[in-house]
Amino acid sequence: MASRIEQIIEEIQDYIDECKYSTFSSTKILVNKEEIDELLHELKSRTPDEIKRYQKIISNKEAIMDDAKQKADALIKQAQSYSDQMVNEHTIMQQAYEQASEVVNQARQQAQEIVASANAQAEQIQVSIMQYADDTLATIQNLLSHSITETQEHDAAFINSLNQILMVVNSNRAELHPEEDLAQNEAIADRAEAERTARAEVEEAQDVSETDNVEGIVGDETLNVIR
Known part of the structure; x- marks a missing residue:
């Protein structure tokens, strides 16, 4: 405006x-x-x-x-x-x-x-357990081997002693019956030898079976220790 x-x-x-x-x-x-x-x-x-x-x-x-x-x-x-x-x-x-x-x-x-520390400790424990199990198995193995060897040597000596006694007995009987018992003595000697061989085979089979059983038991115990 x-x-x-x-x-x-x-x-x-x-x-x-x-x-x-x-x-x-x-x-x-x-x-x-x-x-x-x-x-x-x-x-x-x-x-x-x-x-x-x-x-x-x-x-x-x-x-x-x-x-x-x-x-x-x-x-x-x-x-x-x-x-x-x-x-x-x-x-x-x-x-x-x-x-x-x-x-x-x-x-x-x-x-x-x-x-990392726990893993390292676990590995160390695992190694220790494996070493302990291996040492234990080695000890048991040595004991079993030594026991088997001693048993076989003892049984062999015992059987040899029995055979020697049997031979003396057979000789004594042969002196008493030189004509009749010659063939019988040979048969007895053969039978004794066969029995000795069979007994040795049975004992060897038993030793193998017992060794397998012991190894199976030790193996189970070792697995339990490792677990």
């Missing part, structure tokens, strides 16, 4: 445009003094009021600008405070994350060390 001063200026401009030029001139015009004085007087009287109004507007503008500046400063401070808070929270979160990661890594490393 235009002010009254602007309206008066436009009216003066329109009035000048409507005035007629003076005779023999293209730059001078003829004006009505009363009309132009009235317009100028009103313009003069209106000027202080307009100036006051503009001063008030300017004053209000400065107040508005000051208020806007204060609000802007407050918003800037608030934004800066919020930004600082976010930075601090981010720093705290970053530190917490780094500490948590370090704890997890330490726990993982300790777990790996514990597992």
Whole structure:
């Protein structure tokens, strides 16, 4: 909306445009003094009021600008405070994350060390058990071999002794009955030899069976120890 001063200026401009030029001139015009004085007087009287109004507007503008500046400063401070808070929270979160990661890594490393130590101990125990089982089997093997050898030697000596006694008995009987008992003595000697051979085969088979049984028992016990 235009002010009254602007309206008066436009009216003066329109009035000048409507005035007629003076005779023999293209730059001078003829004006009505009363009309132009009235317009100028009103313009003069209106000027202080307009100036006051503009001063008030300017004053209000400065107040508005000051208020806007204060609000802007407050918003800037608030934004800066919020930004600082976010930075601090981010720093705290970053530190917490780094500490948590370090704890997890330490726990993982300790777990790996514990597992490795347990595996090493298990392998060492396994080796010790295998060595103990092998030593035990070797001892039992030596005992069985020695026992079998002693038994065979004892039985052979005992059988030889019996055969010698039998031969003496047969000789004595032959002296008593030289004609009758020659063939019988030979048959008895052959039968005794056959019985001795059969007995030796049976005893050998029994020894093998007993050895297999002992080895089976020892094998089961060894497996139980290893398990």
